[in-house]
Amino acid sequence: MSKWIDICLVRETGHFISQLKHLGSPSEYTMIFQRAMLDWYEKNRRGYVWRAQADPYKILVAEIMLQQTNADKVEPVYANFVKQYPNINALMQSDLQTVKAVLRPLGLEYRAARLKNIAEKLVVEHGGEVPSTEEALLVLPGIGRYVANAVLCFAYSRRVALVDVNVIRLYDRVFGFRSHKNRPRDDGEVWEFASKMLPEANFKEYNLALLDFTARICALKRPNCTGCPLTGICLCYTKGALTNGN
Numbered sequence: 718m719s720k721w722i723d724i725c726l727v728r729e730t731g732h733f734i735s736q737l738k739h740l741g742s743p744s745e746y747t748m749i750f751q752r753a754m755l756d757w758y759e760k761n762r763r764g765y766v767w768r769a770q771a772d773p774y775k776i777l778v779a780e781i782m783l784q785q786t787n788a789d790k791v792e793p794v795y796a797n798f799v800k801q802y803p804n805i806n807a808l809m810q811s812d813l814q815t816v817k818a819v820l821r822p823l824g825l826e827y828r829a830a831r832l833k834n835i836a837e838k839l840v841v842e843h844g845g846e847v848p849s850t851e852e853a854l855l856v857l858p859g860i861g862r863y864v865a866n867a868v869l870c871f872a873y874s875r876r877v878a879l880v881d882v883n884v885i886r887l888y889d890r891v892f893g894f895r896s897h898k899n900r901p902r903d904d905g906e907v908w909e910f911a912s913k914m915l916p917e918a919n920f921k922e923y924n925l926a927l928l929d930f931t932a933r934i935c936a937l938k939r940p941n942c943t944g945c946p947l948t949g950i951c952l953c954y955t956k957g958a959l960t961n962g963n
C-alpha cells in the first residue's frame with residue numbers, strides 16, 4: 718500500500734488534524750499539496766492590479782470590493798475608485814453619493830457607507846493608517862476574519878490563512894476535511910486546518926494560488942479534474958465521487 722493511501726485511511730477515520738499537529742512538521746502529503754499549488758500558481762496566476770499593491774489602504778479597498786463579487790468585474794471599478802480616492806483622507810472627505818456612483822457598476826452601493834465609515838475610523842482612531850493587528854482590523858465596520866487576514870497577509874506579509882467557501886470546498890475534496898458547523902467559514906477548526914496547511918515560505922503565493930485554483934480548476938461546478946495536478950492525491954477524485962463532472 719502506498720504512503721498516500723495510508724494517509725487517506727488515517728484522515729478518513731477523522732484523525733488527520735491530530736496527525737498534522739503531532740507530526741511537528743508538515744507531512745509529506747501536505748508538502749505534495751503545497752508544491753502542487755505553488756507550481757500551478759507560478760504558471761497560471763491571475764495578474765489583478767491590487768496584487769501588485771503594497772499599500773494597505775488599497776489592499777483593504779480591494780478586499781472589501783471582492784467580497785462575494787467576481788474579481789474580473791471588480792478590476793475596472795477598483796481602478797477608478799483608487800484613482801478618485803488614492804488614500805484614506807481622500808475617501809473620508811468624499812461625498813457619499815459620489816462614492817455610491819463609483820461602486821454602482823458592481824451593485825455594491827451599500828458598501829460606499831461602509832468604506833467611508835472605515836476611512837473615518839482609521840483617521841480618528843489610527844492616525845490615518847490601516848492597523849496591522851487582527852484585533853484592530855476586526856472591529857472595523859463590516860470586516861470579518863477573511864478580510865482581516867487578507868490585509869495582514871498581502872499588506873503586512875503575515876503568515877495567516879485565508880478561508881472562504883472555495884478553499885473549504887478544495888480541502889474537503891482533496892483531504893476529506895469537512896466542517897460540521899452551520900457556517901463552516903466561522904468554524905475555528907477549519908481555520909486551524911487551513912493555518913496548518915500554510916507553507917513556511919511563499920505563504921502569500923500559496924493563499925493566492927488557492928484563490929485562483931478554486932476559480933479555474935477545482936470550481937464548484939464541473940471541476941477540471943483532467944487538467945488538475947492533484948489527481949494523484951485528491952480523495953474525491955480517487956473515490957470517483959465527482960461523477961458527471963460535478
Ligand code: SF4
Pocket residue numbers: 890891934935936940941942945946947948951952953954959
Ligand atoms: S482532482 Fe478534481 S476534485 Fe480533486 S482537486 Fe483536482 S479538480 Fe478538484
